[in-house]
Amino acid sequence: MSSTECSVLERDEVDRADVDRDDVARNDPVSDAASTLANWPAVASLTLGVFGLVTAEFLPASLLTAMAADLHISEGAAGQTVTATALVGAIAAPSIPVLTRRMDRRRVMLALTLALLLSNAIAVFAKDLTTLLVARVMLGVALGGFWSMAAPLALRLVPDALFPRAMSLILTGVSVATVCAAPIGAWMGDTWGWRSAFVAAGAVGLVTLLAQWITLPALPPKSQPDLRVLGQLITRGPVRAALVVVLLVISGHFAGFTYIRPLMENVTHLSIGAISAVLLGYGIGGFFGNLAGGYVAGRSERHAIVLGSVFIAALALALLLAGQSASVASVAIVLWGFAFGAFPVGFQIWIVRAAPDQAEGASGLLVAAFQTAIATGAIGGGVLVDRIGALGGPWFAVIAMTLGAILTLRYGPRGSTPVAVTPTH
Numbered sequence: 001m002s003s004t005e006c007s008v009l010e011r012d013e014v015d016r017a018d019v020d021r022d023d024v025a026r027n028d029p030v031s032d033a034a035s036t037l038a039n040w041p042a043v044a045s046l047t048l049g050v051f052g053l054v055t056a057e058f059l060p061a062s063l064l065t066a067m068a069a070d071l072h073i074s075e076g077a078a079g080q081t082v083t084a085t086a087l088v089g090a091i092a093a094p095s096i097p098v099l100t101r102r103m104d105r106r107r108v109m110l111a112l113t114l115a116l117l118l119s120n121a122i123a124v125f126a127k128d129l130t131t132l133l134v135a136r137v138m139l140g141v142a143l144g145g146f147w148s149m150a151a152p153l154a155l156r157l158v159p160d161a162l163f164p165r166a167m168s169l170i171l172t173g174v175s176v177a178t179v180c181a182a183p184i185g186a187w188m189g190d191t192w193g194w195r196s197a198f199v200a201a202g203a204v205g206l207v208t209l210l211a212q213w214i215t216l217p218a219l220p221p222k223s224q225p226d227l228r229v230l231g232q233l234i235t236r237g238p239v240r241a242a243l244v245v246v247l248l249v250i251s252g253h254f255a256g257f258t259y260i261r262p263l264m265e266n267v268t269h270l271s272i273g274a275i276s277a278v279l280l281g282y283g284i285g286g287f288f289g290n291l292a293g294g295y296v297a298g299r300s301e302r303h304a305i306v307l308g309s310v311f312i313a314a315l316a317l318a319l320l321l322a323g324q325s326a327s328v329a330s331v332a333i334v335l336w337g338f339a340f341g342a343f344p345v346g347f348q349i350w351i352v353r354a355a356p357d358q359a360e361g362a363s364g365l366l367v368a369a370f371q372t373a374i375a376t377g378a379i380g381g382g383v384l385v386d387r388i389g390a391l392g393g394p395w396f397a398v399i400a401m402t403l404g405a406i407l408t409l410r411y412g413p414r415g416s417t418p419v420a421v422t423p424t425h
Contacts, residue, residue: 050173088140252400254382289341308342
């Protein structure tokens with residue numbers, strides 16, 4: 001065993017002790033008194049921010065064909081609106097904390113939420129792909145910056161013992177957006193046009209901005225982030241392995257998810273009402289998948305990622321072989337949402353285990369990798385969709401998920417030491 005591995009194991013022991021102390025603190029009556037010191041309204045405003053960002057990020061998946069037809073572009077080109085957001089988010093996640101390291105965090109969060117609001121407003125009035133891409137680039141800045149700061153701010157808004165509860169509240173914004181964004185977006189797009197969905201997303205942004213203005217206290221910067229630590233983390237084999245698997249698995253997922261509406265329209269030939277219902281089922285499946293995935297990942301993140309990858313590869317193959325069947329396609333898409341739930345918690349535990357001494361920096365890299373993978377999936381899926389049709393996304397997913405499962409079996413973590421989990425998107 002190398003000295004680096006010994007060091008990691010020693011730090012894991014320290015982390016385990018810290019977790020045990022946190023458990024004691026949560027069971028201590030003193031923690032109940034500490035809850036009176038928590039700024040729950042401010043935490044709730046961060047939840048609103050997460051909901052607004054995730055909703056805006058994935059609206060194009062439910063509006064793709066309508067957007068493409070209105071702007072006179074291909075569906076593959078319209079899918080690059082997801083790519084633009086993801087690429088910029090990948091850059092913004094590690095960069096925003098560094099670039100704003102001397103600014104009050106309240107002002108930074110308000111600026112990021114304002115960027116979300118402006119992005120939706122520009123999308124509403126976009127007349128061509130270029131303008132729409134500008135809106136999505138602005139959204140990427142807000143998305144990456146927000147996710148990189150959400151956990152550190154939550155830790156400052158509540159006592160340490162209540163931090164897990166605060167993060168659970170913040171992450172409910174993701175679950176609610178997953179359930180609501182796609183089906184409601186598809187329904188609004190069919191009823192009032194695709195721009196109406198961005199009007200609604202803008203309204204959420206406005207409410208979020210007002211809530212944060214009222215509830216967020218002054219939060220002077222407490223640290224001076226340094227990008228050098230990111231370069232040091234990349235030199236660690238376990239970190240590199242986790243990031244490579246993220247790039248494969250998450251790109252495979254989004255190659256399929258981004259172009260799921262063209263598949264349902266052009267291959268399965270579902271009505272808009274049926275599409276909305278399937279997307280709602282996908283979101284509900286994702287909600288329960290997060291619970292099941294968290295349960296499995298808490299025991300073995302390696303098994304959670306492998307099972308999720310193999311399951312989605314099998315579902316994508318089912319779409320390739322029998323996507324013309326409404327029942328097969330509907331069930332496969334709903335179960336796809338469920339299977340994806342294994343990944344967020346699984347990857348969080350893996351990356352923190354890989355760098356327990358630099359968990360915050362490693363988490364920032366994970367956010368960047370997720371966003372890069374989303375962009376890669378949207379680009380690769382878009383190329384295949386334009387060349388071979390709506391089944392191009394599932395083809396990409398089968399290949400990427402299979403490779404991800406193989407690499408996880410070979411290089412994934414094999415321990416089961418509990419770790420403190422930090423959030424990602």
